[in-house]
Amino acid sequence: MSLDPRRVLILKDVIEATSISGAARALGWTQPAVTHHIGTLERSVGMPLLLRRTTGVIPTQAGKALLAHADAIASHLAAAEAELEEMRLCKAGTVRVAAFPSALATLIPHAMTRIHKDSGLKIRLTEAEPDEAMKLLHDDDVDVAVVFSYSDTQPTDISESFDRWTIAMDPVALLLPPTHPLAHKEDLHLTDLADDAWVAGCPRCREHLVSMAHRAGFEPRIDHETDDYVVVQSLVSQGLAVSVLPMVALAAYRNEDVVVRDAPELTGRRIDALFRPGADRVPSIAAVLGALTNDAV
Amino acid sequence: MSLDPRRVLILKDVIEATSISGAARALGWTQPAVTHHIGTLERSVGMPLLLRRTTGVIPTQAGKALLAHADAIASHLAAAEAELEEMRLCKAGTVRVAAFPSALATLIPHAMTRIHKDSGLKIRLTEAEPDEAMKLLHDDDVDVAVVFSYSDTQPTDISESFDRWTIAMDPVALLLPPTHPLAHKEDLHLTDLADDAWVAGCPRCREHLVSMAHRAGFEPRIDHETDDYVVVQSLVSQGLAVSVLPMVALAAYRNEDVVVRDAPELTGRRIDALFRPGADRVPSIAAVLGALTNDAV
DNA sequence: AAGTGACATAAGTGGAGTTTATAATACCAC
DNA sequence: GTGGTATTATAAACTCCACTTATGTCACTT
Numbered sequence: 001m002s003l004d005p006r007r008v009l010i011l012k013d014v015i016e017a018t019s020i021s022g023a024a025r026a027l028g029w030t031q032p033a034v035t036h037h038i039g040t041l042e043r044s045v046g047m048p049l050l051l052r053r054t055t056g057v058i059p060t061q062a063g064k065a066l067l068a069h070a071d072a073i074a075s076h077l078a079a080a081e082a083e084l085e086e087m088r089l090c091k092a093g094t095v096r097v098a099a100f101p102s103a104l105a106t107l108i109p110h111a112m113t114r115i116h117k118d119s120g121l122k123i124r125l126t127e128a129e130p131d132e133a134m135k136l137l138h139d140d141d142v143d144v145a146v147v148f149s150y151s152d153t154q155p156t157d158i159s160e161s162f163d164r165w166t167i168a169m170d171p172v173a174l175l176l177p178p179t180h181p182l183a184h185k186e187d188l189h190l191t192d193l194a195d196d197a198w199v200a201g202c203p204r205c206r207e208h209l210v211s212m213a214h215r216a217g218f219e220p221r222i223d224h225e226t227d228d229y230v231v232v233q234s235l236v237s238q239g240l241a242v243s244v245l246p247m248v249a250l251a252a253y254r255n256e257d258v259v260v261r262d263a264p265e266l267t268g269r270r271i272d273a274l275f276r277p278g279a280d281r282v283p284s285i286a287a288v289l290g291a292l293t294n295d296a297v
Numbered sequence: 298m299s300l301d302p303r304r305v306l307i308l309k310d311v312i313e314a315t316s317i318s319g320a321a322r323a324l325g326w327t328q329p330a331v332t333h334h335i336g337t338l339e340r341s342v343g344m345p346l347l348l349r350r351t352t353g354v355i356p357t358q359a360g361k362a363l364l365a366h367a368d369a370i371a372s373h374l375a376a377a378e379a380e381l382e383e384m385r386l387c388k389a390g391t392v393r394v395a396a397f398p399s400a401l402a403t404l405i406p407h408a409m410t411r412i413h414k415d416s417g418l419k420i421r422l423t424e425a426e427p428d429e430a431m432k433l434l435h436d437d438d439v440d441v442a443v444v445f446s447y448s449d450t451q452p453t454d455i456s457e458s459f460d461r462w463t464i465a466m467d468p469v470a471l472l473l474p475p476t477h478p479l480a481h482k483e484d485l486h487l488t489d490l491a492d493d494a495w496v497a498g499c500p501r502c503r504e505h506l507v508s509m510a511h512r513a514g515f516e517p518r519i520d521h522e523t524d525d526y527v528v529v530q531s532l533v534s535q536g537l538a539v540s541v542l543p544m545v546a547l548a549a550y551r552n553e554d555v556v557v558r559d560a561p562e563l564t565g566r567r568i569d570a571l572f573r574p575g576a577d578r579v580p581s582i583a584a585v586l587g588a589l590t591n592d593a594v
Numbered sequence: 595a596a597g598t599g600a601c602a603t604a605a606g607t608g609g610a611g612t613t614t615a616t617a618a619t620a621c622c623a624c
Numbered sequence: 625g626t627g628g629t630a631t632t633a634t635a636a637a638c639t640c641c642a643c644t645t646a647t648g649t650c651a652c653t654t
Contacts, residue, residue, distance in 0.1 A: 003374050005302035021600065033643055035602065045381045051575045054600045054651040058437070060579050061391075062384050069377035073302065073370050080366035081300050084342045087359050094358075140355065278348050282357050318631065330612050332633065337610095351620040351631045458651095598653075604646085612639075621630075 005073060007041040011049060012070035014038060015063065019056035090119035093284040098126040098133035099146035102229060103271065105252035107146070107167065111291040121284055129202055129227070134159055137274055143285050145274040146292070148246070150208040151267060162274040165289050170246045171268040172208075174261040175232070177239040183259045190265040194218035199235050199243040202227035208269070209244055216265045233258045302370060304338040308346060309367035311335060312360065316353030387416035390581040395423040395430035396443035399526060400568065402549035404443070404464065408588035418581055426499060426524070434459060434571055440582055442571040443589070445543070447505040448564060459571040462586050467543045468565040469505075471558040472529070474536040480556045487562040491515035496532050496540040499524035505566070506541055513562045530555050 049063035130147035200206035233255035346360035383389040427444035497503035530552035
């Protein structure tokens with residue numbers, strides 16, 4: 001027969017109180033209740049654990065042996081309780097976050113300083129483009145994936161399997177070389193740049209660019225490709241091409257030799273924090289999500 | 298709120314089964330029962346411990362933390378169970394026995410070899426005269442006290458506070474020098490030795506001797522006193538006195554130059570194994586008691 | 595001898611814990 | 625797609641465990 005851990009702990013109380021009724025008082029119970037527990041415990045081990053005296057009880061050898069283990073069990077329970085309490089207060093624990101580069105340069109640092117200020121949470125950051133970040137999330141390599149998505153791209157099946165908190169809407173801006181003839185044209189439209197050379201970013205961004213161009217009525221001539229927003233601005237500043245970049249990327253790095261313009265045809269992207277369904281009820285993860293959304297400007 | 302150790306162990310089962318229903322099957326329960334336990338456990342710690350998927354569950358960080366402690370608790374429970382099982386089967390444990398010298402020389406060795414043969418029990422022996430042995434028992438310095446008592450001495454209050462198993466009745470015999478005129482007299486009575494010099498043993502034995510003599514109608518002349526049964530026989534063999542000794546003492550050592558006789562007035566002593574009340578239900582102690590009583594001839 | 599505090603036992607009761615039944619959801623095979 | 629089979633949660637009913645109350649006994653104390 002198997003030992004009931006609760007009764008083992010009751011035995012510990014009894015031995016420490018040196019009497020059954022003493023333990024009962026300490027537990028806020030009546031004496032027969034404790035007597036009954038000890039009785040069933042003894043029946044389950046098949047021998048007496050206590051010798052009854054009119055002055056109280058004294059443990060047998062078996063009782064002493066069991067007491068030693070009971071102490072260990074009680075310690076572990078107490079330690080677990082303390083640890084969980086710390087977690088509940090976000091004093092401990094690590095939340096693993098994956099984010100795309102420009103978010104890592106802008107949104108995340110704000111959120112991290114806020115979290116460090118009012119909790120003891122540790123954050124482990126991983127740089128990853130959205131698709132990779134979602135894979136990390138799926139494989140339980142991260143707890144939160146900060147991703148972006150364009151409204152004109154189909155949501156992938158994997159991205160749908162997560163819950164999301166939307167952090168921010170991130171508008172997209174046009175980038176022109178200062179020397180570009182239309183750099184300062186009023187009422188600038190996308191079609192004005194139908195014949196220009198373009199720099200495209202990552203596959204998703206390229207797709208978004210093409211999609212916007214199609215809606216405006218032309219096929220963009222994409223001469224260069226890079227997902228590095230510093231390189232994009234560098235190419236533009238030297239007059240080699242025009243391009244688009246999200247404002248968050250521009251907030252992360254801004255080349256002064258680039259003219260930033262808006263155009264009515266431009267559609268933005270949405271920045272989401274993804275997490276495994278239900279994970280937002282875990283306090284530490286909720287704290288990170290909260291810090292991220294509050295930081296949105 | 299305090300953690301219920303049973304539920305912590307259930308959580309361990311669930312995580313190891315990777316699903317609630319899997320754990321329920323393993324436990325021989327239904328799935329809602331386990332769901333309920335996990336639910337109350339989560340409520341008691343104030344945060345989710347598991348993330349629910351349709352394919353099963355995966356532990357949160359808090360769940361993993363608790364799992365670590367659950368493993369430790371389960372180990373301790375298993376270890377305790379194994380240890381107690383060994384004790385129950387008398388494969389382990391130590392029984393501390395106090396006994397008077399002649400018992401230590403005769404009864405105890407027989408019992409010990411028997412115990413060593415069919416159990417792994419360890420025995421720790423202490424030599425002690427009855428009064429001292431009872432004090433050791435009272436102070437929990439030994440588990441069993443092998444003592445003797447004469448029917449004509451009042452039981453002390455302390456000896457009454459123990460339970461006892463009677464090991465043997467030990468008759469007492471007369472010791473005469475071979476040169477004694479009555480050494481081979483038929484129909485020998487105690488009064489025949491009313492004018493002889495006597496050797497008396499320990500205080501109890503002396504009391505017993507005097508008591509027997511009084512009943513026979515004389516006051517014995519006690520010239521020598523020693524509680525060493527070798528010395529007693531040595532004195533008798535050299536014709537310095539007559540004496541009485543229990544048969545167990547004679548079995549331990551027998552001086553061939555002493556004549557051993559019976560007499561109708563002689564009353565024997567009882568040899569008991571004393572133990573704290575209830576201790577005979579402890580298997581290891583019961584084994585020792587059993588070996589002692591079975592050895593009685 | 596009465597009082598006190600220990601333990602055990604019996605009987606009654608309330609609630610914790612379990613089962614049965616049902617529903618929702620996701621995945622897999624056909 | 626659709627049916628079958630996983631998983632989960634939830635509601636309601638029932639069982640039995642684990643308490644309490646009440647009582648008895650024993651030992652020590654006054």
